[in-house]
Amino acid sequence: MKNCSECKGKMIEKVGKTPEGVNYNFYRCNNCGEEIVNMKQLHNVAEKYRIMRKYNVKLSKWGLSLGIRIPKELIDKYEFKDEVSIIPEKKGILVVPN
Ligand SMILES: [Zn+2]
Structure with missing residues (x-):
């Protein structure tokens, strides 16, 4: 107490x-x-x-891989260009612009 x-x-x-x-x-x-x-x-x-603040987005098949569509709002906010780093985390992945 x-x-x-x-x-x-x-x-x-x-x-x-x-x-x-x-x-x-x-x-x-x-x-x-x-x-x-x-x-x-x-x-x-x-x-x-x-x-x-989470976003729900659909994944699309791309051969054996899956593509993720990043909403425009997040592209602008984090300044995504043409390459990212994918960092494995405990519950999922972190996508960081390079
Ligand atoms: Zn008191």
Whole structure:
């Protein structure tokens, strides 16, 4: 159990909602009302926002390979030209413009 840094009261974990409707956890002091978000809670809400920005695109067969169509918005944002690096990650691949 955490104690409040202001008054040493008991910090209780609560659930809040961002203006975008994303739930997040935070601690509120039962005594003075001080509210804090720890690193784990912050990472959780950041991850939810990251997933909200995802794009769903179709893959197309290209011989034994698969082609991925990159939306125009992302081409402009990341300045994709004619070559990329594909970096394997834990849950998928990262496509980075060269
Ligand atoms: Zn307090």
